[in-house]
Amino acid sequence: MRFKIYRYNPETDKEPWMQEYRLDDIRPGMMLLDALLAIKEKDPTLGFRRSCKEGVCGSDGMNINGTNGLACITLLSDLKEPVEIRPLPRLPVIRDLIVDMEPFYKQYRDVKPYLTVKDPLPEVELKQSPDDRDKLDGLYECILCGCCTTSCPSFWWNPDKFLGPAALLQAARFIMDTRDQATGERLDALDDPFKLFRCHTIMNCVQVCPKGLNPTRAIGEIKKIMVKKSL
Amino acid sequence: MSIQNIERRRFDALIIGAGGGGLRAALQLAEAEASVAVVSKVFPTRSHTVAAQGGMNAALANVLPDNWHWHMFDTVKGSDYLGDQDAIEYMCRAAPKVVYEMEHFGVPFSRLDNGKIYQRPFGGQSQNFGGDQAARTCAAADRTGHAILHSLYQQNIRAKTNFFDEYFAVDLLKDEAGNVLGAFVFNIHTGEELIIEAKTTLLATGGAGQLYRTTTNAMINTGDGMAMALRAGLPLQDMEFFQFHPTGIAGRGMLITEGARGEGGYLVNVKGERLMERYAPKAKDLASRDVVSRAIYTEVKEGRGCGPEQDHVMLKLDHLGTDVIQKRLPGIRQTCITFLGIDPAEHPIPVYPTAHYTMGGIPTDRFGRVVTPVKDTPEEVVNGLYAAGECACVSVHGANRLGGNSILDILVFGRAAANHIIDYLKDVRYHKPMDENSVDRAYERLHRWDRTGDGESVEQLRKDLKRTMEDNCGVFRTRDILENGVKEVHKLQERMKNARITDHSGLFNTARVEALELENLMDVALATVYSACARQESRGAHSRIDFPERNDIHWMKHTLFFRENCKLDFKPVRTKPLSVASFPPKARVY
Ligand code: SF4
Ligand code: SF4
Ligand code: FES
Numbered sequence: 001m002r003f004k005i006y007r008y009n010p011e012t013d014k015e016p017w018m019q020e021y022r023l024d025d026i027r028p029g030m031m032l033l034d035a036l037l038a039i040k041e042k043d044p045t046l047g048f049r050r051s052c053k054e055g056v057c058g059s060d061g062m063n064i065n066g067t068n069g070l071a072c073i074t075l076l077s078d079l080k081e082p083v084e085i086r087p088l089p090r091l092p093v094i095r096d097l098i099v100d101m102e103p104f105y106k107q108y109r110d111v112k113p114y115l116t117v118k119d120p121l122p123e124v125e126l127k128q129s130p131d132d133r134d135k136l137d138g139l140y141e142c143i144l145c146g147c148c149t150t151s152c153p154s155f156w157w158n159p160d161k162f163l164g165p166a167a168l169l170q171a172a173r174f175i176m177d178t179r180d181q182a183t184g185e186r187l188d189a190l191d192d193p194f195k196l197f198r199c200h201t202i203m204n205c206v207q208v209c210p211k212g213l214n215p216t217r218a219i220g221e222i223k224k225i226m227v228k229k230s231l
Numbered sequence: 232m233s234i235q236n237i238e239r240r241r242f243d244a245l246i247i248g249a250g251g252g253g254l255r256a257a258l259q260l261a262e263a264e265a266s267v268a269v270v271s272k273v274f275p276t277r278s279h280t281v282a283a284q285g286g287m288n289a290a291l292a293n294v295l296p297d298n299w300h301w302h303m304f305d306t307v308k309g310s311d312y313l314g315d316q317d318a319i320e321y322m323c324r325a326a327p328k329v330v331y332e333m334e335h336f337g338v339p340f341s342r343l344d345n346g347k348i349y350q351r352p353f354g355g356q357s358q359n360f361g362g363d364q365a366a367r368t369c370a371a372a373d374r375t376g377h378a379i380l381h382s383l384y385q386q387n388i389r390a391k392t393n394f395f396d397e398y399f400a401v402d403l404l405k406d407e408a409g410n411v412l413g414a415f416v417f418n419i420h421t422g423e424e425l426i427i428e429a430k431t432t433l434l435a436t437g438g439a440g441q442l443y444r445t446t447t448n449a450m451i452n453t454g455d456g457m458a459m460a461l462r463a464g465l466p467l468q469d470m471e472f473f474q475f476h477p478t479g480i481a482g483r484g485m486l487i488t489e490g491a492r493g494e495g496g497y498l499v500n501v502k503g504e505r506l507m508e509r510y511a512p513k514a515k516d517l518a519s520r521d522v523v524s525r526a527i528y529t530e531v532k533e534g535r536g537c538g539p540e541q542d543h544v545m546l547k548l549d550h551l552g553t554d555v556i557q558k559r560l561p562g563i564r565q566t567c568i569t570f571l572g573i574d575p576a577e578h579p580i581p582v583y584p585t586a587h588y589t590m591g592g593i594p595t596d597r598f599g600r601v602v603t604p605v606k607d608t609p610e611e612v613v614n615g616l617y618a619a620g621e622c623a624c625v626s627v628h629g630a631n632r633l634g635g636n637s638i639l640d641i642l643v644f645g646r647a648a649a650n651h652i653i654d655y656l657k658d659v660r661y662h663k664p665m666d667e668n669s670v671d672r673a674y675e676r677l678h679r680w681d682r683t684g685d686g687e688s689v690e691q692l693r694k695d696l697k698r699t700m701e702d703n704c705g706v707f708r709t710r711d712i713l714e715n716g717v718k719e720v721h722k723l724q725e726r727m728k729n730a731r732i733t734d735h736s737g738l739f740n741t742a743r744v745e746a747l748e749l750e751n752l753m754d755v756a757l758a759t760v761y762s763a764c765a766r767q768e769s770r771g772a773h774s775r776i777d778f779p780e781r782n783d784i785h786w787m788k789h790t791l792f793f794r795e796n797c798k799l800d801f802k803p804v805r806t807k808p809l810s811v812a813s814f815p816p817k818a819r820v821y
Contacts, residue, residue, distance in 0.1 A: 115337030
């Protein structure tokens with residue numbers, strides 16, 4: 001199988017370039033990460049992040065044949081040759097497939113992604129009905145891989161002002177949580193022409209999310225709640 | 232960079248590792264307004280805690296009657312009486328409070344109709360000291376580790392903890408008197424070194440599942456903290472006890488939570504028989520992990536395995552119905568669909584015991600303080616050094632960990648260590664002077680990898696090590712096999728001296744990180760095979776074919792391995808709990 005992989009080491013390369021690799025020993029069920037690890041055995045200079053190998057740690061988001069995804073849960077048999085692999089778009093490249101995720105993490109921190117309870121805490125759990133808990137499904141499972149935000153045109157155009165789908169999904173995760181008591185502040189903080197309202201429901205984020213989450217719907221829910229609140 | 236120009240920073244507390252243990256400690260310290268630095272080789276939410284599935288044990292009695300004392304009994308029995316009962320009592324008593332705290336931090340636990348936290352049955356749990364099955368495992372579907380790790384990271388954002396993300400810790404810094412003074416680390420992004428001086432250092436670096444070829448563990452689980460402790464002259468305790476999880480996906484290793492059996496799944500052999508009925512008539516599929524793993528091995532060895540190679544058994548869930556599976560086990564359903572192309576709601580899952588958990592580790596007391604024998608004292612405190620979680624051995628798991636006790640362990644003892652550090656900092660106002668020799672040693676160890684020219688490849692050595700450990704230190708062991716293991720690991724360590732990397736870039740040099748990780752694994756491997764070779768009995772996860780029985784007269788003691796001359800020592804089990812009567816060793820049946 002043939003691969004074309006983005007290479008760039010600012011210490012030695014003037015510009016990014018594409019390196020071709022070939023792997024002969026492709027077994028059925030092999031994931032793209034397995035292939036990258038096999039390539040790295042032959043060429044240890046190739047840089048990429050990885051850890052869990054099963055789609056839960058969010059380390060290995062990358063652009064695969066033009067679409068963002070996690071290498072560890074992308075089947076080689078689903079990919080067209082040569083497989084073209086690039087770093088996640090629009091984040092500064094540190095080296096090869098490794099990008100600087102800090103702008104993405106900053107968006108995350110900006111939505112104050114932590115449960116805020118103002119009342120005195122009981123000595124036991126805060127109660128929550130199963131139905132209320134169900135509202136968090138599809139929101140809390142995010143692994144911060146960055147696939148969605150870096151595929152979002154609104155993020156490309158306004159990386160500093162638009163919060164991007166992953167951070168907005170987290171905002172929704174806390175707005176929807178019946179235990180959270182900062183809903184008003186959260187909504188006010190998002191009421192801005194850019195932070196939230198730059199989402200034009202282009203849906204790229206939904207198509208790429210490797211966990212099957214739907215940031216577009218979450219953003220729509222926040223907008224709905226805002227409208228209700230302003231009436 | 233020359234050694235004189237290396238930047239130095241000072242903190243009250245340094246935490247190495249940003250999994251659940253490190254983050255729980257960091258939060259406690261940040262809230263106490265200590266200055267705290269967390270060094271992690273990966274961004275915190277990539278830590279391996281994220282992969283924990285089934286949940287954490289606490290006697291909340293939300294579903295069935297329960298109390299902490301029953302939990303304690305189960306844990307002592309599960310440990311095959313090698314667990315330290317003071318630490319176990321402490322953990323089981325603290326468990327409910329720690330769970331409630333996590334809930335307050337935001338963990339989206341699954342819920343019961345009355346709004347309380349959902350709890351499921353797990354292996355080795357009983358009511359009434361060995362009676363009916365208990366339901367003690369608090370769960371957020373089958374993504375409990377993810378929920379806990381993310382919530383803790385989120386709370387640390389609120390508390391404004393100092394993070395050094397993607398920094399690699401090379402070695403502990405230590406003076407001649409044995410005080411630990413901080414650590415020598417480097418920034419993986421830039422390659423720049425950094426000396427972190429700290430009044431206290433907490434190791435929370437996790438386990439060493441990468442010792443084995445087929446493992447449920449993430450690639451980052453390379454025993455870094457354990458190896459740092461060894462190189463600092465400290466022992467590792469009980470390293471012969473390595474847990475093989477009964478249900479890794481056969482041949483691939485992805486974890487299928489014990490919660491799958493807790494929800495009603497069961498194992499079948501090629502004839503369709505419920506195999507656990509033979510090995511654990513009462514608890515069946517919810518016997519302890521060591522028991523279930525041995526049962527699967529035996530079935531396969533005796534020709535009752537499934538598949539064309541007859542090399543695994545099947546985990547049946549389809550009778551639970553799609554609703555239960557989607558509600559309670561959505562993560563493993565997705566994993567099966569992704570990696571096997573099968574939906575467990577329709578087809579059974581091929582499973583086989585898979586390397587999972589390091590019971591042994593850096594010896595500590597129940598305050599998380601690292602302890603080491605000095606002259607006639609078996610447990611002398613190492614000044615300034617703490618350890619918690621899988622890298623530590625406190626020991627609450629003894630010879631076999633119960634499912635649902637690992638997340639509990641990291642949170643209870645991460646928190647306990649932080650509380651002790653807070654007290655310690657009240658008395659210790661100043662940093663001790665840095666020992667420059669220890670800085671030099673760490674610097675040299677790191678820069679040994681600058682060498683160029685021909686040499687062995689790290690990749691080949693890593694493969695050989697994993698193969699060696701799988702062949703010589705698996706579920707069933709004998710003297711011959713283990714002695715061979717000792718010999719082989721020594722040979723690999725010799726070859727390691729001649730290893731080279733070809734990438735000498737300063738920028739995000741993953742080849743260098745992997746070389747340092749392999750050095751760590753080598754040290755931990757040696758500790759494991761030596762300890763396994765020494766212990767001439769079968770206890771918990773350590774099964775010796777040549778010594779099939781447990782031997783409480785000679786072997787109810789902890790093993791200690793030192794790197795220098797591969798020396799072994801032993802120390803007694805702390806059988807005295809804090810307030811209740813001791814549980815004396817009994818035959819262990821499920
Ligand atoms: S739906 Fe909104 S957030 Fe998602 S990709 Fe489109 S613009 Fe971006
Ligand atoms: S929403 Fe999905 S794509 Fe976006 S960061 Fe989270 S897991 Fe990744
Ligand atoms: S390696 Fe963890 S998500 Fe891919």
